[in-house]
Amino acid sequence: MLKATNPTRPTSLDELLDSQLAARIARLDLASRKIFFGKLQGERRSKKRGHSVEFADHRPYVAGDDLRHIDWNIYGRLDRLFMKLFMEEEDLSLHLVIDCSMSMDCGDPSKFLFAQRIAAALGYIGLVNLNRVACTAIGRRDDTSILGSVRDLRGRRRMQEFGQFLCGLRPEHQSDFRDACRRIALTRRGKGVMIVLSDFLLKEGYEDGLRLLVGRGYDVFAMQVLSPQEIEPDLTGDLRLKDVEDLDLADVTISAPLLKRYKATLAAYCDQLRLFCAAREITHLTVRTDTPMDTLVLEYLRRRGVVR
């Protein structure tokens, strides 16, 4: 919850993704409940029927079809001619959206550093599996809500470039989630998996933004990053709380009833987000920044169907 006084800013990919973790997650692959087709031949299944080795369906024979795909077993039984249909393999694009608002620069461990590490891990998984990886940083700066982006990264050799992009991000901005999602939705080419890394503590609301992302057909994952201090505040006494983004002030006297009420409010907020996401087939995950990265990726994300 508290703004970090001397935040850690990674300067190299190694600070975001150490080699040990990289070796462990290299065998993972991105997963999606919805199967999409990409533009290149990759190690991904798509719902589009095409020429591949995996049987998908039957259809009646019409003159001119390839006789090699006639299903003779069915003809033997039914004395009628049917053609076999097979799944065509497609690649999966991964789009990471990282919230660079000032609220992400709080907590111990820092939420923003945690989001950078998750992005590095997921991006690595996408790149080593020859998926197209893109990353967009969002936050209000001057008249734009897109702070920067990288696109069409593919293959392990693009990992350094991706790492440099991540290290160059700074959580020093106001948030404008809706506008950022609108821009992303308008400029996105193709379809795929979109993972939004944010704390979703948005005074302007998250609903419009997520609706815009879902509407474009993405398989959206809303990964809510919260610090341990936000989940279980360790504040005491009479405080004047200052919002780092809009400088809003709130005078509080920390008491047991107030803490209890806060936690209930947080739980209700997260629940509300989860229900909103569930109604729109967005997968909502809540992660604590003190979760070890290997546990997060190998266990939690796998369990939630982000990776497999």
Place this chain on the structure above:
Amino acid sequence: MTWVTPLIAGIAAAVAIPSLIILYFLKLRRRDVEISSTLLWRKAIEDLQANAPFQKLRRNILLLLQLLILAGILLAVGQPELKGSSKSGEKHIIIIDRSASMEAMDVDGSRLDEARRQAREIVEGLREGGPFQGARSDEAMVIAFDTFGEVVQQFTTDKGLLNAAIDRITASAASSKLTEAMQLAKAHMPRRIVEDQIIDELTAGVPAIMHLVSDGRIVDLEEVSAGVENTLEYHPIGTPEARNIAITGLQAERAYDNPVNLSIFVGVQSTDPTTRNVDVELYLDGNLVRTTGVTLSGAAVAPDGSIEPSTNGVNFRLEEPSGVGVYVKLATRPDPDDVTTDVLRADDEGWLIVPPARQSSVAVITQGNPFLTEALRGLPLAKLDIYDEEAGARFLRTEDAATYDVIILDRWTPSETLDPGRWLIFGATPAGLDRKGETAPATIITSDGDHPVTRGLNFDNLLIAEQPAIDASDDLGVDVLVESSNGPSIVELSSAEVRAVVVTFSILESNWPFELSYVLFLAQAVDYLAKDGVIGAESRQFRPGDLLSDRLPRGAENVRVRQPDGSETALVAGADGRVVFGPVRQTGIYELTWTGPAGLTDVDEGGRVRRVFASNMLDPRESTVNSRKEIATASSVVAASSTSGLVNRKLWPWFVLAALAIVMLEWWVYNRKVHV
């Protein structure tokens, strides 16, 4: 420092201090903390406050409590009091000397200023009844005195009234006598009744504590006492070493044989232990005519420690036929700003009214009395005419009679009442004096030594063969000058128009013509009657503390008296023309003015007649201003009281003011922090 109610203070502290600490913790001092978002906190606070109404009120309750504290402190500063019955504590009588010596400047300001300060301290030390002290309040009254006493405030517990009364006391040039003030003090104390008898010296209830605030220069101290049960405390004012030069005597006399020669004698005294040379300045009608130096040796110290002033005098001899206003002034201070060389200024001046040089014209109506006529021929008279009875009776009916200053009647009076004028009558009783009893021999028992006619006369050897007895009692306007074994021998009759000195016996029926007192009497009587009841300048002179009393001509109206400070008061003349004013308290010239006829020495200025009088201290005792450390009354010797032990200075108002200042500061700090 003592504590009046320490237990109550302890209980109050036991309640107030923990309450203050609780209030302190209730008062919010907030630490600034930057967080990621206030989104959830605001919602949590709103939810909590929605379910906790007291939270909303807490800020208002703090405000209300602070306002109540402020109101309590402000009310306490006002020292509210409830009037009602309460048990009385001690009774204090504050007696303040305001006589001439209290104008000495040997303290910070005058002695009277210092006396007022000490009196106010005594008032401040009075205990006030309240819930913590068993409701016992001390009472006090204030009496101011010079020659007379005056109650300026009756017994009260109200310190405001007492202080206001003390501030109203003004200085007087009169001398100090404590008798009347002490009588007033005792009169206001309830006397004890024992077996149906009021015992003057015993007080019913609580005996009083009398506080005498004075320099101790009181004439009749040894004649007064505070009473058997009352306590007298003496608060000395002034210094025992005070130095003062004063005029203690002032007289003017015209030579008997040549009244144009005027002698003015000025007596001076000094209480300075060192030799002093002073200048005496003589002014006639405002003009400086003479300055003479006089040396005063150092004052001596008596074995009992009292000061014996040194004295000296100067005699101014002038030729002055006219009546003049004489003003005498001492130049005593080498440095005008150094008051310590002559601490009292009121006795450095003197005034005299000297009538013009004038010889009298006398007419005598007699059957033949060589003792009378020859004695009269020996006086320095302007005119002496002698008539027999028949011619005298005719003479009296003429206008010429009114031109004589004195008409002497020897063994004869007119059948009717005396005409307006001045009469000296021997051996006859005019209308207005009734005879009673038998004519008998008489010897003189007593005489009025202060009256100008009989002053300095010895009647011891006077033998009267036949003196009629007259009834002089209850008669207005009859003053007995000489009393004999057969009643009044010599009386003065006075009314608005008639003044007569009557010798009830015939001088031929006595041995008086052979006594020295006879000729002196004759001269003094003629002089007295001729100058309209005035001899020399002394009858127009009095001292502060005296009554200004004089008789005006018949028909005088709109009478006013003007005091030396310029203030005027209207007076009403009695049926006999007498006016009374006073007691006078200032030194200087007093003027009586009226419309109507003027007397012989009066001045008529534009329809208003003026007659002047001089008021001078001329009091050696009062001018010996050395303060006494102890006083001896009739019952005891009283040493100086220490007022530091008497006065209880209340400190709690300062604490209340400090608390008020701290509350105001806390309010300011609190509001600043809340509004950051």
